[in-house]
Amino acid sequence: MGLTIEGKRISMDERLLQEQELELSSSQLQYAFINSLGDKESCPTVQSVLGENLFNLEKISRKVVEHAADSKLSDQEFDRLKRRYSLEQLRYWFLAENVREQCEQSFTRVIYFYSDNQNCQYCREQAVVLNYLKAIFGESLLVFSLDEQLDEPMIRLLKKNYDVTEFPTLIVEDSVIVGEPFVSNEQLTKEVCSIINHESCVS
Template identity: 35%
Template sequence: MVSKMRQAAESEEKGNFRKISRDKYIIAGIVTFLIFSLGITLGVILEDYRYTAIEEINLEQEVKYLSLQSQYLYLSSFSNYDNCPILSTALKETMEDLSDSLSEVITSEEEKKVSDTRKRIIMRRYLLDNLRYWLLARESKEKCNLDTVNILYFYSVECPSCPNQGTVLTYFKKLFEEKLLVFPINLDFRNEEPLVEITMSQFNITKYPTLVIDNKKYEGVVRKEQLQQIICNSLRQSEYCNSLPSES
């Protein structure tokens, strides 16, 4: 017992070279805090800038859409002209712009749920744009007899097999380019956007993913071969369809 106490006292005495550099810990804490707050502030500023840029793009697309719609209206009111070539080139150009900038939005969105209010508004606007373009594309296809395939793609962030369908669609978009028009509709917005509800009830959508290809509904994931067949059946000519045996 005594020896233990002596030992303890001895070690206490021996430990007197130990110091605690308290001021350094505090300064290090403050510096770390400052660096982190600087980083977070910068992040917030960058995020803000990002949204402004996205909004600008949206605005530009809206103007483009307006222009396209006016062209369409104008040309269709003088129906004795053969105005379709002009319309189809205009449509193609706009579509390419839309798919370029917005495919990035889908891929980033597929991975996580959108919670930010600002982002939700942007996404909702994007959704509306897609529906409008789809209507226009459908109408111009009927009137002008364009050789395109319009696909409405209903999906949800929660559905596990939707990314698979997305991959297949992206693949065909790359393959057929301007002949294939894909309009992704995120069904998570149906509580906020009544138009989604309308489209859903019109096509009687009950499960994800669902594709509507030229007014025909395909439920569940449509595989690559099957989708190629469907697309090729509605296209009049395409270099990628020749190899298919069951082409009608």
């Protein structure tokens, strides 16, 4: 019975991820169209699609994290799914920067490196902070969660580039932030508000 449930869960996430890849391809084509024309009239449409896609990707993120926490399996199919999900996030990370430059959009990108409970005692607390601030800042705060233990060359490259050795670690745009023992609401809010203007930022 357990194996059947695991198989159904993976199949469901595979289907959602395939749908997400189609949405990303659509967003990329719309950006290319805007860039080729050199106008900004279509920017609200692209921004809306980007926001919807990121919202859907966050739903997949929660499913993947829940699966990692609850699953007793360590099969190659699930590892492949998690790797694809991580690469999908990074594609959005790059695309969001392109949209910001072309459409003059104001938002902050955050990469969240997490690990298992043994290597990251306060990752759950860090996730709570990120979820709380995401609820406050909405589409102005884009969070990309990456499992530092995943065997993915791009993740290793990012860790090396930003010298990430402790967990949890946040990359806020190009700034590396490591909390003691995690980044607090106040600390992260201050960092985000130094980048964007938002009604929740108090001068």
